[in-house]
Amino acid sequence: MADIGDLVEADSALEQPSWTRAHASTLPASGAWRPSDPPGERQFLRTFVDRTFVLEGGGQLSDVTVAFETWGTLAPDGSNAILLCHALTGDAHAAGRAGPGQPTPGWWDGLIGPGRVLDTDRFFVVCANVLGGCQGTTGPASPRPDRLGVYGAGFPVVTVRDMVRTQARLADALGIGSWAAVVGGSMGGMQVLEWGIMFPERVRLLVPIATCAAATAQQIAYWSTGRRAIALDPAWHGGDYYDAAPGEGPHRGLAVARMISQITFRTDRVFTARFGRDEVEPLSGQFGMWDRFQVERYLEHHGDKLIRRFDANSYLLLTKAMDLHDISRGRGGLTAALGRIQAPVLAVGVSSDTLYPKYQSQELVRVLRSQGGAARYAEIDSPHGHDAFLLELEQVGRLLAGALEEGDSP
Amino acid sequence: MADIGDLVEADSALEQPSWTRAHASTLPASGAWRPSDPPGERQFLRTFVDRTFVLEGGGQLSDVTVAFETWGTLAPDGSNAILLCHALTGDAHAAGRAGPGQPTPGWWDGLIGPGRVLDTDRFFVVCANVLGGCQGTTGPASPRPDRLGVYGAGFPVVTVRDMVRTQARLADALGIGSWAAVVGGSMGGMQVLEWGIMFPERVRLLVPIATCAAATAQQIAYWSTGRRAIALDPAWHGGDYYDAAPGEGPHRGLAVARMISQITFRTDRVFTARFGRDEVEPLSGQFGMWDRFQVERYLEHHGDKLIRRFDANSYLLLTKAMDLHDISRGRGGLTAALGRIQAPVLAVGVSSDTLYPKYQSQELVRVLRSQGGAARYAEIDSPHGHDAFLLELEQVGRLLAGALEEGDSP
Known part of the structure; x- marks a missing residue:
């Protein structure tokens, strides 16, 4: 060998x-x-x-x-x-x-x-x-x-x-x-x-x-939508971003892709039990478009965690491999x-x-x-x-x- | 009156x-x-x-x-x-x-x-x-x-x-x-x-x-992820895009947001019955990262349809209203x-x-x-x-x- x-x-x-x-x-x-x-x-x-x-x-x-x-x-x-x-x-x-x-x-x-x-x-x-x-x-x-x-x-x-x-x-x-x-x-x-x-x-x-x-059509639907979120990030730059400065790169796109998948990894029931309608920025005074519920912070947290350790192009490639799985x-x-x-x-x-x-x-x-x-x-x-x-x-x-x-x- | x-x-x-x-x-x-x-x-x-x-x-x-x-x-x-x-x-x-x-x-x-x-x-x-x-x-x-x-x-x-x-x-x-x-x-x-x-x-x-x-945490999770997809589109431009040329504007971001929601509007079972693993670009010769399955074309179609008739800022506002619904x-x-x-x-x-x-x-x-x-x-x-x-x-x-x-x- x-x-x-x-x-x-x-x-x-x-x-x-x-x-x-x-x-x-x-x-x-x-x-x-x-x-x-x-x-x-x-x-x-x-x-x-x-x-x-x-x-x-x-x-x-x-x-x-x-x-x-x-x-x-x-x-x-x-x-x-x-x-x-x-x-x-x-x-x-x-x-x-x-x-x-x-x-x-x-x-x-x-x-x-x-x-x-x-x-x-x-x-x-x-x-x-x-x-x-x-x-x-x-x-x-x-x-x-x-x-x-x-x-x-x-x-x-x-x-x-x-x-x-x-x-x-x-x-x-x-x-x-x-x-x-x-x-x-x-x-x-x-x-x-x-x-x-x-x-x-x-x-x-x-x-x-x-x-x-x-892979079913629904699985393909979720993964492929995540891929489109990555491609939407201008910092993805057609996949050529490896000379980006530290902290730059297609992080926001990858984070959105991760948010989509993170929802599908868990359940309605557990989200309700864990987050319910708890707020990060309290709903008092002026309501803000980008004020968050706790579940949003949770998803952002998972997005943030992933972008620190994962390459967006690998995310594209591996989710595509899953879609191609048959x-x-x-x-x-x-x-x-x-x-x-x-x-x-x-x-x-x-x-x-x-x-x-x-x-x-x-x-x-x-x-x-x-x-x-x-x-x-x-x-x-x-x-x-x-x-x-x-x-x-x-x-x-x-x-x-x-x-x-x-x-x-x- | x-x-x-x-x-x-x-x-x-x-x-x-x-x-x-x-x-x-x-x-x-x-x-x-x-x-x-x-x-x-x-x-x-x-x-x-x-x-x-x-x-x-x-x-x-x-x-x-x-x-x-x-x-x-x-x-x-x-x-x-x-x-x-x-x-x-x-x-x-x-x-x-x-x-x-x-x-x-x-x-x-x-x-x-x-x-x-x-x-x-x-x-x-x-x-x-x-x-x-x-x-x-x-x-x-x-x-x-x-x-x-x-x-x-x-x-x-x-x-x-x-x-x-x-x-x-x-x-x-x-x-x-x-x-x-x-x-x-x-x-x-x-x-x-x-x-x-x-x-x-x-x-x-x-x-x-x-x-x-x-609205439950899961509903908020899906809608808020869609909003982040819109914000990710550089053409959204912080919400000020109304002077964009015809055909420009945050269409790609809105389309991705729509793709996310369109999946949640339907079911695994119906997607399987309707699309299965049918391909748009056939899986022969070289596999391409952006080759599509039919379900992807379906989602793109719904995204395309929406961007022709819907304002991205309204999408943000109305999905936020749904999240705030209580x-x-x-x-x-x-x-x-x-x-x-x-x-x-x-x-x-x-x-x-x-x-x-x-x-x-x-x-x-x-x-x-x-x-x-x-x-x-x-x-x-x-x-x-x-x-x-x-x-x-x-x-x-x-x-x-x-x-x-x-x-x-x-």
Whole structure:
């Protein structure tokens, strides 16, 4: 497998892509740096160094870097590896604290570590930043191979299948023949399904959460409207904004895009319980057009948080990848596509998810079973909507633990 | 009542506010002008000519014009009048065809006319463009009373209560002591509720449809995100764009705001049935970032349609009015507010409405009944979501007809 790429040490030039560098000064101070607990350390794989990576959408890349983290120790036979696939604005940092160059704590921190559900005394847990992302893996903010600037808007359209192919390169490089499990929510769940279809012999358990076999028109509607909000921001500048001064760039457009999606990630019920009609600027005296209710401040806060750590062009690219997600494309339909899966599947829905409604997970299981597949549906019972897969860690953990015990795990 | 305003003939300077004039050339040709059928004709009431209209939010206006249409003949005792209240992007043209200066056919055309549910042989039907709108009633695109330019962003924040107060002026001017019924959906339904509370002795039947007693945090979230999309458009220019060349102005921002709301007006199910994953630019060869699925073209189409006929500043103002809608404000709570209503209430929900979910209409009825009020809930059974009140005219008509027979109608 040595021909497909080289594991390289952290390359400081890559660790902070130019986009991140430009905005590092705006990152909030998050306390002194401490080693993540449990240990995880960002590493980088250079791959497609000597050959062209022809993407599903016709674009081409070469010299692709994949940023990833691992927890635990790989068994000599490579049998105990679990791949976690992150969602839209996640990254390889599935566990551990925030710190310099790592603006967020691990997105599933509570699940990963010694004695935890993803027990690092037992499993070797891997998480890689997706192709097109902005936390170390090659994306629009990355320098071009010729080092003449960054890709910017010239970065080709990527699909979930392209993401999975880079992850397969990583598995090859790490010496992982097959994953004990591939697990992920939302866009991560799309990768899980593609793993099962593209590499059926390399996965032994699939856990797609709050996801779908193909993006629906409504999902496309929401994501594509967010993309148009980014393009509306004059600072987006056709995607070429990487020479913008610190604090400049298409932040307002990205924030509006995030506001749209943040609404769809949660629910009416929880918004009412949490914010109701509480005001930031009190409704007394003169009412102002831009006076805010608390829910507006909440959305602004989520927009502000995202623009400090996320590249607008990556947002465009990854939401487009989600819209393009359709496991049936070029495979003779949904049933034929799912028929390729050999591993058992635990499809998890969220009771209150309005963005990736649970009927999509249930439908996956229905079709898999109609093919004789070992598939089961389980539900996260939560008022929180789509984001429950990041919030209801106890339920997620219970479902994962059960699947790992019952499934084809080491 | 002569002191409160004068009925004036159509004033061509007002009939096309500067905003409309600037864009008239972009309006689609919609065939030769024919008189509307059934007859309706835009008329104008000038009111608050000699006195200041102090708005609920503290702003002030004077010399307010209210554009309205009527169908049928007012009984000598003024007893047979029905007020229709329009929704966000509706206007006074509830019935009749599109034509010059009237870009849309009547929003409830099928319900109004001789022998129809709103039988113009029997009823005198009135519909007025709301305060802050852009189809004839004073709004941001209107000339200031001093004629030194238009209001623009200087237009004060209006509330649903302010809209209702202008409608009460119209009722006075027309000689309508009390309405046989006040009827409307969405923002129109908010006006219906305020009529019942502000002027309990002037309404004999209330039919609020697909609406709420107070905007929820989720509703505020969607509308306020749309407002931020408008503000993101550099052509919005802080609200001062009325000297923009034809075809210029904050059209892209308004279109994105409309796209957001258009998604919430419909449903996942109908989008899937109608668009699925159909493509505009086929997914073959090179995938393009801005290639569209059909649902995107649909949303763009709705955005395009709106920018041809609607002023972005009115969109800001009216969505803010909806966010500010809370019948309990300053009235000692919801129960006390609803306790003021004397007329029977038929609250209508839409089975699939996700923006103004039916539980809000049901809750209205529950509280009204707990006060001993004559209130009934009825449901439009439709897959279409919020917009069903404009689409399911047969069901709406049946419910209205029943209420007019059973209710306190002439």
